[in-house]
Amino acid sequence: MSNVNNLTSKILKDAEERKSSILAKAEEEKNKIITKKRDEANRLKTSMIEKAKLESATRKERILSSAELKVRNEKLLSKGKVIDEVFNMSVENLCQMNENDFRNFVKSSILSLNIEGDENIILNVNGKKAINEAFVKEINNELKDKGNLKLSQSEGKFRGGFILEKNGIEINYTFEALVQSLREELEFEVANILFN
Template sequence: MSSLNNIISKILKDAKDKNENIVSTANAEKDIIISKKINSAKEIESEMAKKSQIEAKSRKERILSAAKLKVRDNKLGAKQGIIEDIFKTSIDKLCSSSKEDFKNFILNSVLSIKVDGDETLIVNEASMNIIDEAFIKELNEALKAKGINGDIKLSSQTREFNGGFILQKNGIEINNTYEALVDSLREELESEVAGVLFN
């Protein structure tokens, strides 16, 4: 659970850090786009005045409305891109944690989920240099201390993911990769992150 709280804290901190820059950039872009469209609308209004004041006004309103929609769509796209970057940055920060933090993450995660204790631990290629037989022994001893079968084995095969681990038994996997953990929190946190960034 503390690992999930750390992920949440990191995501929210990153969101706060980027807030002012995003809002000012979006507002500056909005002002430029609206200013250009207003100038364009004024020119069109002047031309159309000769033909029909009502038609010119209607067209100006449509142009302004379209400009506002374009600004809104641009802001939404920018916001979504920023949120995506924040979640990606969170995964990157987790991946750059120390070897000791990574081992503690695996140990605490395995001890906090329901396991039989005879699963296979799968890591990515970079983590094969961190997770050794001494750690597997420590993990199994911790499971035994909880009254669980302590026979977890390290897979000789690696998988392609950024960080974290997978536990596998009989074709069933418990996915504790950083990507899966952040994705599982994403729906819950996305509106909260957006609130911190853009309100």
């Protein structure tokens, strides 16, 4: 029986040694797995933090860019309104011209044009107060052979200036049209004067 006890003892001893070896290996494997997973988690955490920082920076840049664009557009819109106001004031100032200056404007403008001389002069209500048949006769005398201009009976629906009309064709010398035609040339210069 002693052999059986020895054998049992040896088996138990071997089993205990194997158990310790297996447990040590399992502990080592467990630690390797935990370390590996911890490293993966740290890499993932770092990656996620970097990605979040990048997304945050990109989003911040987009928001700032959008805000800058909005401010720029509002600034351009405001500048456009100021420029519109300047040109509208120019028309208004021309409309405030005294009668003598208005007559000189009409006369010099008509005499500078290459016209046939039998056009109708269309005026607004204020223009009709300043320009009469006697004044038109004066212009016709200076036009000599081409001098057959007439005052139109119709009243123009414009703020100031005049229109020469013949057979439905108009030469537009209204203040609105003159300022508008100059606006394209002067807008950049006016903007520089106003905003620089």
